[in-house]
Amino acid sequence: MSRVQDWIPAIDSGLHSTSPHKVQSTLKIATWNVNSLKVRLPHLQDWLAAQSPDVVCLQETKTEDAKFCLADIEQSGFSCCFSGQRTYNGVAILSRQPATEVQIGIPGYEDPQKRVIAATVEGVRIVCIYVPNGESVTSDKYPYKLAWLERLTSWLAEELRTHPQLALLGDFNIAPDDRDVYDPKAWAGQVLCSEPERQAFQRLLELGLVDSFRLFEQPERSYTWWDYRMNMFKRKLGLRIDHILLSAPLAPTCRSCLVDRDMRARERPSDHAPVVAELAL
């Protein structure tokens, strides 16, 4: 066998690089509302091993910081920063490489509900959010949701100036478009789909953020949440409310964005599925 014939296929297949230029690196980022980290830890561990992401944003950990299962996460090969409380809310960022510049909450916004954590990983500003649900458009929680989204948007405008490479991941509790809803007529004007909420989502896009999921052709009826009741998952009736938004400099690096429905099909699942995007930095 000649050396030349061995050599050429190796270059063509891209398996080896002798280029003096910097090799492109892939950053696989994800978001997942786990609906209790304690209950979903086995699912998470399996998923981390199977998917091998670089950064994972978690919501609804429902765990106070003193009881956070840090050792288990580290055993899976991740470092971690988190901000939680018992029973409700709670967010975390898992990363292969250690995170720096960790920010808990929206600066200057006193909120006992733990819904925001941000950190820098491999030069990318990662912002993990759990947007208030709102309950219904007539609930007191609805104006809280809209005010919260305004505060988030103002803060992100600043954050983008200091961190142009920014990814906003999380449970937005907003279905941005009728495509993102299994029954748009029934949901019209309802919480998660109401016009003020969709306008709030639009204002995030107006910061220059891009909905990475819609950069690609996607199957019809792509959702990220399905109600536990009435066999909604099996009937493929859900909403797309978990999102990965990318800043203008980051969006062109996005190679894929997918919903991983497998986790929702497992025994004792979270009602949300993970969303995963790959960036070629």
Added chain:
DNA sequence: ATGGCGGCTCGCAGCCGA
């Protein structure tokens, strides 16, 4: 019109999520 499932709490029923 209501609840339907699942997780939580010093639980044995009620709150909350979406």
